[in-house]
Amino acid sequence: MFEFFTDRARHAVTLAQDEAIALGHDFIGTEHLLLGLAGTDRSTAGEVLRKQGVEQARIRQETVRILEAAGVATTGGQGAKDALSSLGIDVEEIQRKADDNFGPGAFQYPRPTYTQDARKALEQTLSEAHALGHDRFGTEHILLGLLSAGEGRGLDVLNALEVDRTGLREAVLARVAGGAS
Template sequence: MFEFFTDRARHAVVQSQDEAIALGHDFIGTEHLLLGLVGTDQSTAGDVLREQGVELTRAREETVRILEAAGIAATGGQPAKDALSSLGIDVEEIQRQADNNFGPGAFQYPRPAYTPDAKKALEQTLSEAQALGKDRFGTEHILLGMLAAGEGRGLDVLAALEVDADALREAVLARVTGDAS
């Protein structure tokens, strides 16, 4: 599926993975997808989100607050590391060796998995792009997919930032169709 994404859209998805890792989460939710979109410069979704008042630092703070309120701890993948350690595998030594051989940050473990809500949003991306007559998926389609899926903490972050999801959808559609009305 990712082969159909534009370079900016792929960058946003990678950025969402990086956000999840940086926040110590061993999953990628719609909240991380939102952070990836906001953090992608010169992209339709990023531009529209910023125009709607979504700022990366504040969105990140709201993500942390919402997850903590839901009782979701930032574990940094420690349970998986502990399981491997019980088998005699030193993940930190593997990380050091990879950093030495391939450069800092070359090895991240565990790789965060997508939540069901994030998967649904990414699947909805396809429908949104097709509805607009596109065969490649841009950041705008990811955002539209997230909004159309109607579920996930990314929508909670938007609500906490006082962004109306319907107005955001209209703004994205106006941008991509050239309809400024």
């Protein structure tokens, strides 16, 4: 599926993964997808979000607040690391060696997995692109997919930031109609 994403859309998904890791989460949720979209430069979704007053720092702050209120731990995958440690595998040592050989941050374990809501939003990305007659998926399609999925903490973040989701959707569609990429 990701082979049909534009470079900016792939970058947004990579940023979502990076945000999840930076926040110590072993999952990628719609909140992380929203962070990735807001963090992309010169992208339709990023520009529309900024014009709506939705900045990445505010998204991150609300994400942390909402997840902490929900009791979501920032474990950094400690359970997986502990399981490997019980088998005599030192993940920290592997990370140090990878950093020495390939540069800092080259190895992250565990890799976060997508939540059910994030998977649904990405599936909706496909539906949104096809509904618009597009065969490549851009950041605008990811944002539309996130909005149309109907569930997820990314929507909770938008609600907390008092974003009019219908207005946001209309702004994205207006940009698309104007030939945005």
